[in-house]
Amino acid sequence: MIVTLTVNGELRSASVPPETTLLVMLREHLHLTGAKTGCDVGDCGACTVIVDGLAVNACLMLAAQADGRTVTTIEGLATREGLHPLQKVFEETGALQCGFCGPGVIMTSKALLDHTPEPTPQEIRTALTGNLCRCTGYVKMIEGVQEAAAMMRSPQSPALAGQSPALAAPEQK
Amino acid sequence: MAQDLMDRELDVLDKERVAPVETLRRSDEALRLPAVAPPTALPLEPPLVPQVGEQTRAVGLRAQRPDSRNHGLGLTRYIDDIALPGMLFAKIKRAGIASARIKRIDTSRAEAMPGVCAVLVGSEIPVNSFGPSLQDQPLLAHPIVRHAGDGVAAVAAVTEQIAQAAIDAITVEYEPLPGVYDALEALKPESYKVHGGDTNVYASKVIKRGDVEAGFAQAYRIYEGRYYTPGIEHAPMEPFTSIADWDANGRLTIHASIGRITLARCDLARTLAIPISRIRVIGTVVGGNFGGKNEIRHEPVLALLAKKAGRPVKGRFNRVEEFVASTIRHAFHMDYKTGVTKDGRLIARQVRMVLDGGAYCSFSETTLGKACILSTGPYEIPNSLAEGYVVYTNKTTAGSMRGFGAPQVCFAYESQMDEIARDLGIDPVEIRLRNMFREGSMSSTGQVLHSVKVKESLENAVKKFGWEVQS
Ligand code: FES
Ligand code: FES
Numbered sequence: 001m002i003v004t005l006t007v008n009g010e011l012r013s014a015s016v017p018p019e020t021t022l023l024v025m026l027r028e029h030l031h032l033t034g035a036k037t038g039c040d041v042g043d044c045g046a047c048t049v050i051v052d053g054l055a056v057n058a059c060l061m062l063a064a065q066a067d068g069r070t071v072t073t074i075e076g077l078a079t080r081e082g083l084h085p086l087q088k089v090f091e092e093t094g095a096l097q098c099g100f101c102g103p104g105v106i107m108t109s110k111a112l113l114d115h116t117p118e119p120t121p122q123e124i125r126t127a128l129t130g131n132l133c134r135c136t137g138y139v140k141m142i143e144g145v146q147e148a149a150a151m152m153r154s155p156q157s158p159a160l161a162g163q164s165p166a167l168a169a170p171e172q173k
Numbered sequence: 174m175a176q177d178l179m180d181r182e183l184d185v186l187d188k189e190r191v192a193p194v195e196t197l198r199r200s201d202e203a204l205r206l207p208a209v210a211p212p213t214a215l216p217l218e219p220p221l222v223p224q225v226g227e228q229t230r231a232v233g234l235r236a237q238r239p240d241s242r243n244h245g246l247g248l249t250r251y252i253d254d255i256a257l258p259g260m261l262f263a264k265i266k267r268a269g270i271a272s273a274r275i276k277r278i279d280t281s282r283a284e285a286m287p288g289v290c291a292v293l294v295g296s297e298i299p300v301n302s303f304g305p306s307l308q309d310q311p312l313l314a315h316p317i318v319r320h321a322g323d324g325v326a327a328v329a330a331v332t333e334q335i336a337q338a339a340i341d342a343i344t345v346e347y348e349p350l351p352g353v354y355d356a357l358e359a360l361k362p363e364s365y366k367v368h369g370g371d372t373n374v375y376a377s378k379v380i381k382r383g384d385v386e387a388g389f390a391q392a393y394r395i396y397e398g399r400y401y402t403p404g405i406e407h408a409p410m411e412p413f414t415s416i417a418d419w420d421a422n423g424r425l426t427i428h429a430s431i432g433r434i435t436l437a438r439c440d441l442a443r444t445l446a447i448p449i450s451r452i453r454v455i456g457t458v459v460g461g462n463f464g465g466k467n468e469i470r471h472e473p474v475l476a477l478l479a480k481k482a483g484r485p486v487k488g489r490f491n492r493v494e495e496f497v498a499s500t501i502r503h504a505f506h507m508d509y510k511t512g513v514t515k516d517g518r519l520i521a522r523q524v525r526m527v528l529d530g531g532a533y534c535s536f537s538e539t540t541l542g543k544a545c546i547l548s549t550g551p552y553e554i555p556n557s558l559a560e561g562y563v564v565y566t567n568k569t570t571a572g573s574m575r576g577f578g579a580p581q582v583c584f585a586y587e588s589q590m591d592e593i594a595r596d597l598g599i600d601p602v603e604i605r606l607r608n609m610f611r612e613g614s615m616s617s618t619g620q621v622l623h624s625v626k627v628k629e630s631l632e633n634a635v636k637k638f639g640w641e642v643q644s
Pocket of ligand 1: 036037040041043044045046047058
């Protein structure tokens with residue numbers, strides 16, 4: 001069957017067997033390997049992508065269910081101008097170690113910040129309950145999401161504005 | 174004058190060397206992929222090389238990983254993100270029964286399925302064994318199944334779904350055998366012998382210092398306790414995944430998320446009966462190891478499937494296989510007997526431990542050795558005797574995991590330390606300080622220790638946790 005999605009702003013189609021999950025379609029048919037296969041049964045969140053504004057486990061959604069919808073994957077976050085604040089902060093704080101859970105965690109956090117620009121630590125924790133990380137212990141991730149949220153709320157977001165002089169200045173941390 | 178000139182020249186050279194890096198770094202900030210490693214948050218002066226008796230300044234500082242930008246961009250290429258042209262997908266049928274003899278395997282329905290390119294069973298494998306220390310593990314069980322996670326047949330097909338359907342279509346007839354599921358049971362002479370022979374013990378170790386009996390004779394009190402720690406799965410986020418690919422000259426390339434390349438090549442060379450020079454193992458970025466990705470697992474099966482099919486083959490464990498067909502941390506049964514003086518000094522300790530090795534050896538010997546060496550704890554004890562045994566049981570294989578046996582024995586000796594402290598009415602911190610290793614102490618193996626910081630560490634921890642000694 002032919003499935004057509006808007007992925008990271010581009011219209012993409014693929015002919016896939018009906019049992020294909022959104023995760024397999026993204027990874028194997030569209031070669032977007034950012035979303036990971038951690039468990040394939042909805043337990044770990046490594047496969048998280050955003051479908052019509054909501055974070056979903058791509059391993060639990062059939063490609064056919066996503067037909068006609070808008071999908072954002074980790075590959076769609078950074079722009080030519082720079083990194084998404086979450087990506088920038090996660091890099092600077094060392095929030096990821098092996099990184100396997102990273103794309104999922106970042107996408108879940110993005111979906112959260114899109115709806116809740118000023119989340120409390122508890123709200124961040126609740127949002128990330130479906131994302132397992134075996135390496136880090138989550139502390140830096142939760143701090144990172146808060147930092148990114150603050151960055152996104154400030155009018156001159158250094159991560160987004162490629163030309164900002166603040167970019168070259170080292171962070172005071 | 175000449176000296177002056179030289180200094181100036183050096184200055185210029187220095188600037189030239191430094192400036193471009195700085196410029197590059199600044200432009201990197203705007204680019205998506207870094208070309209220059211990020212400036213680390215760790216101070217370079219004074220040096221981070223540990224100096225004897227000095228604490229390094231790394232603790233408590235933010236550190237960046239050079240690969241973290243790629244992680245955040247989703248660009249890190251883990252093994253499962255790699256696909257070769259024409260690559261097939263493999264699945265392994267797990268026995269699902271812990272102890273049995275395979276009577277018959279029928280693969281005909283699987284072989285007839287469209288999309289299935291190769292089927293493999295244990296009886297066709299010329300050298301059906303592997304293992305990092307003892308080669309006691311079959312690639313695919315034949316004819317004896319020793320634990321439920323043993324593979325009994327494997328399939329390579331054009332998609333994962335077809336491979337799974339083919340696996341489901343394979344029927345295996347088993348004759349159930351008795352089994353042994355407890356390490357202490359496995360020690361008994363009448364127990365079922367997992368690998369035949371007359372014992373389930375496959376490695377043992379004894380470490381002796383002084384004379385424990387004499388120590389116990391002098392003791393004010395003797396404490397005895399039995400401690401147990403269970404098996405634990407590493408549970409990395411990235412499941413075991415590998416790709417096997419043969420070239421036209423009969424050379425094998427394995428892409429795998431593995432931590433020990435050369436060990437993997439040796440083990441593969443023996444099993445596949447080809448020289449090690451014809452085997453290349455490419456270790457990919459590891460999505461979590463924790464000690465579980467130190468040895469080959471399904472790689473020889475993938476290699477044989479790839480050879481049969483004439484195409485590259487990828488295999489990926491599912492979550493259930495991660496638990497039943499990988500290795501786990503050894504479960505430990507530990508008996509501790511400790512003699513102390515009136516003022517809480519340890520004068521004799523006898524340790525006997527039995528490790529549940531599961532169905533195959535893996536890294537059991539290493540784990541046993543380290544556990545025995547560390548079993549007396551960071552304490553100066555003049556008389557000690559540690560004995561350890563690893564036994565086969567019909568359970569998931571135990572192998573290496575962070576600490577190689579050290580956390581298990583730590584649980585036992587620290588638990589007993591608390592019991593002794595409570596009974597003697599000594600503060601738990603104080604009793605440890607009285608017995609702790611110091612500069613020049615001798616360990617149970619006879620090693621004289623230097624740079625001993627255990628006292629400072631404990632005092633620091635006490636302060637940080639707010640456990641000031643109450644007298
Ligand atoms: S792979 Fe989708 S939740 Fe684990
Ligand atoms: S960084 Fe390894 S699983 Fe999260």
